[in-house]
Amino acid sequence: MESTSNGRSAGHVQSVERAIAILEFLARTDWAGVTDVGNVLGVHKSTAFRLLSTLESRGLVEQHLQTGKYRLGFGLVHLAHSVTVGPDVTRQAQAGCEWLAENSEETVTLSVLEGNESVTIDQILSTSTVASRSWLGRRTPLHCTSPGKVFLAHLEEAERSAIVAGPHERYTEHTIVDAGRLAAELDEVRSNGYATSFEEFEEGLSAAAAPVFGPDDSVIAAIGLSGPSYRFDHERLNEVAPLVKEAAEMASISFAYPPLDEETD
Secondary structure, eight states: OOBOTTSOBTTOOHHHHHHHHHHHHHHHHSSBOHHHHHHHHTOOHHHHHHHHHHHHHTTSEEEOTTTOOEEEOHHHHHHHHHHTTHHHHHHHHHHHHHHHHHHHOSEEEEEEEETTEEEEEEEEOOOSSSOOOOOTTOEEESTTSHHHHHHHHTSOHHHHHHHHTSOOOOOSTTOOOOHHHHHHHHHHHHHHTOEEEESSSSTTEEEEEEEEEOTTSOEEEEEEEEEETTTSOHHHHHHHHHHHHHHHHHHHHHTTOSOHHHHTO
16 A cells, blocks of 8 residues: 555545544543643644544543543544444334323433443433433433433342442432442332432433333333423422333334243233
């Protein structure tokens, strides 16, 4: 292959190659500073900063406010899921999500488990006049969000116990950080078939979520419904939870759940 004088292949764009190198470096190191990135690329700090700023503007990297360091951003997570599990999950769960949006007129989300976090891979925004925020591509913790509790409740016992043991970050005064209380709530999630969260992750936000099952009885996604807590008080959450559960059951059917042998028992 013909190469340019500086060793790059003909036709390759240097800035693109450097941007890819940054993403690959951050994938290996998690948080890194501008100087670290500049050293890896062999470029001046100002050049590294411009590249990072461009990637940050597109959501591909994010900057820590206190340390100034960078790591991979939510936008990249969303792109990755669009290539892997995203298209199949979003397509097959679409009917359930749309049904829930039509019957609730609230924001509907579809999330998957990524490591020890929940990641939103699809969203239908509320038709309410109140401004709706986008959760698309965002990572959220398991212990204090409704989709997170769904995933946590259905993990294998050893893995679930290890996570429940904590420690857990407290985001609001309503965040459950006690391991015993969290374990008891997860038992209720499995029993009820849905999870709720009232201002546990953010003040003023309440939500409910239910599991989408695959044919092997594994939870492959969670359909969630969220809204402002002045509309979604505890009573309202318990009222809408069956709708969320029904939507998740609709989505589960598209994944051949329950298996045919279970249906005929």
